[in-house]
Amino acid sequence: MLSLERNHLKRRKLITLTNASFVEVKNLVKYFPIYSRGVLTKKQVGQVHAVDNISFAINRQETFALVGESGCGKTTAARLILNLIEPTSGEIFVDGENVLEKFKSKDKEEALRMRRKMQMIFQNPYGSLDPRMTVNDIITEPLIIHKRFLKEKRSERVYELLKLVGLEEYHAERYPHEFSGGQRQRICIARALAVEPEFIIADEPVSSLDVSIRAQILNLLMDLQKKIGLSFLYISHDLSSVRQISQRVAVMYLGEIVELADTDELFDKPLHPYTKLLIEAVPIPDPQIEKARTNLKGEVPSPINPPAGCRFNPRCPMAKAGCSEKKFELVEIEKGHWVACSAHNPKF
Numbered sequence: 220m221l222s223l224e225r226n227h228l229k230r231r232k233l234i235t236l237t238n239a240s241f242v243e244v245k246n247l248v249k250y251f252p253i254y255s256r257g258v259l260t261k262k263q264v265g266q267v268h269a270v271d272n273i274s275f276a277i278n279r280q281e282t283f284a285l286v287g288e289s290g291c292g293k294t295t296a297a298r299l300i301l302n303l304i305e306p307t308s309g310e311i312f313v314d315g316e317n318v319l320e321k322f323k324s325k326d327k328e329e330a331l332r333m334r335r336k337m338q339m340i341f342q343n344p345y346g347s348l349d350p351r352m353t354v355n356d357i358i359t360e361p362l363i364i365h366k367r368f369l370k371e372k373r374s375e376r377v378y379e380l381l382k383l384v385g386l387e388e389y390h391a392e393r394y395p396h397e398f399s400g401g402q403r404q405r406i407c408i409a410r411a412l413a414v415e416p417e418f419i420i421a422d423e424p425v426s427s428l429d430v431s432i433r434a435q436i437l438n439l440l441m442d443l444q445k446k447i448g449l450s451f452l453y454i455s456h457d458l459s460s461v462r463q464i465s466q467r468v469a470v471m472y473l474g475e476i477v478e479l480a481d482t483d484e485l486f487d488k489p490l491h492p493y494t495k496l497l498i499e500a501v502p503i504p505d506p507q508i509e510k511a512r513t514n515l516k517g518e519v520p521s522p523i524n525p526p527a528g529c530r531f532n533p534r535c536p537m538a539k540a541g542c543s544e545k546k547f548e549l550v551e552i553e554k555g556h557w558v559a560c561s562a563h564n565p566k567f
Contacts, residue, residue, distance in 0.1 A: 240276035241450050242300070242418055247273050247309035249295055253523065268522045269295045270306075271474040277418075280444060282451040284461045284482070286497070287471035288519060293454045294342075296471075297420045300452070301337055313337060313418060331365055338411040342423040344403035348395040354381070354406055355391040361413045380409040383446075384439060401432035408439065412447075420452045425460060437464050458501050462486055467555075470494045473522060473530040476549065480556040490558040492537050529561065537562055 249270040254261040270292045277283040285293045299306045302322045311318040313336055321333045341347035348357060358377045362368055368376050378388045384405040395403055404424060411419055421440065425433040437460055443449060455461050461468060462482055469479040470493065478491040489495045496515055517534045520526050526533050532542035542561050549557040550564055 241279045241281075241314055242277040242452070243310075243312040244276070244296075244300065245274050245310040245312075247296065247299055247311065248307045249292075249299055249304070250307045265523050268474050268525050270299065271525075272309075273469075273471070273474075273476045275469050275476065275479060277450055277452060279450055280448050281467065282441075282444065282453050282465045284453045284455065284465035284468045285471060286455060286458060286461055286468060288456060290519065290522070291471040292474040292522075293471055294422055297339065297422055297452060297454055301339055301420065302333075335365055335414045336416055337418045337420070338414065338416040340404070340407050340411050340419060340421045340424045343427055344400055344407050345395075345427070347407055348403060350395050353392055353394055357395075357406065358391075358410050358413050361410065365414045367414055376413070377409075380412055383412065383443070384409045385435075399432075400428050401435060404428065404436055405439070408436075408443070412443070416449070418450045418452070420454070422454045423456070426455065426457065433460060440464065458486075458497060470497065473520060473525055475530060475559070477531065477560070478558045479549065480558075484553075484556055488556075490552060490556070490563050491531075491560050492535050492562075493531050529559070 247270055251267040251269055252263045253265040253267065255264045273292075273296060275283065285296065287293055295304070298304045299309075300311055300318070302311075302318060306319070313333070316333070318333060318337075321329050324330075352360075355374065355377050358380055359373050362373050362376065374391075377391055381388060381390055386402065386405055386409070390398075390402075390406075395406070398406065407424075424440070425436050428436065440451065440453075441464060444451065451464075453461065453465055465482050467480065468482050468485045469476045470485075470491065471477070472493050478485065478489070478494045485494065486498060489498055515534055516536075520530065520533060526543065528541070528543040528545050529535070529538075529547055532538045535542065539561055545561075547559045547561055547564050549559045551557050552563050
């Protein structure tokens with residue numbers, strides 16, 4: 220048995236005893252200011268509503284998916300959770316600890332401890348690996364920063380991680396340009412696992428890969444979850460991969476969550492018009508089948524000046540008069556199925 224699995228054995232036993240949420244995001248907001256610059260001064264003239272009051276929770280050993288069009292705020296939310304950028308407001312808890320307070324405390328050891336709990340697999344395996352470093356250096360770097368493993372044991376640890384993600388020991392001495400896209404993403408996964416995290420954010424990890432390689436990477440992530448007991452936040456606009464890997468899904472539109480449900484429930488019975496349109500857009504690999512698709516009118520509004528009321532109302536085929544006036548909060552229609560829409564809001 221790999222030492223990585225032995226190190227997590229005790230934690231996995233604990234996981235089976237509790238269903239408490241491991242990651243909690245509460246009322247998270249991020250606005251980016253826009254400035255007009257003069258010769259000597261600059262003045263704020265607006266702000267980008269990148270993430271606007273979103274809340275969700277991720278259970279232990281769960282894969283929670285965040286989906287939506289490009290630019291809806293998925294990656295910004297991920298970076299906020301990891302404190303790579305500071306939120307405008309809101310709270311983030313990991314294993315009951317307030318992430319934002321830990322990083323604001325300026326305690327370097329506490330910050331490193333929180334970093335060890337949370338890691339990220341970036342979208343582009345070509346841009347996220349330093350071309351001047353060997354694979355051994357890339358995976359060893361976090362071990363040095365976090366002071367993990369004795370110096371003479373680090374090479375053994377690198378070989379162990381490479382085997383875990385389906386690579387060979389001799390790959391450790393090669394450079395990133397000597398690998399395919401799928402192999403590079405395996406290296407990124409090995410790097411994320413180096414410091415034994417409990418929570419990993421996978422930001423569109425298969426979007427730049429061939430279809431056949433996508434399945435391999437998704438299967439690898441699911442196998443790692445079973446072996447190590449990881450919790451995942453899986454970010455994607457590819458709904459077919461989301462259905463394969465996730466247990467619950469939240470749908471984002473223009474910085475807000477408009478629907479949240481168990482994966483099968485959401486795909487079999489979508490309630491929000493935007494969710495229905497996303498699912499309709501999934502291609503079917505059968506030329507004999509012609510899907511009746513609803514044409515989505517208009518363009519995505521600017522996050523600098525989002526529409527009043529429901530943000531989807533200018534493009535919604537089911538919009539009512541009040542949709543442009545009132546903002547609808549998420550309402551639990553059935554157990555675990557939440558939606559923010561006038562058509563399913565009993566108070567409307």
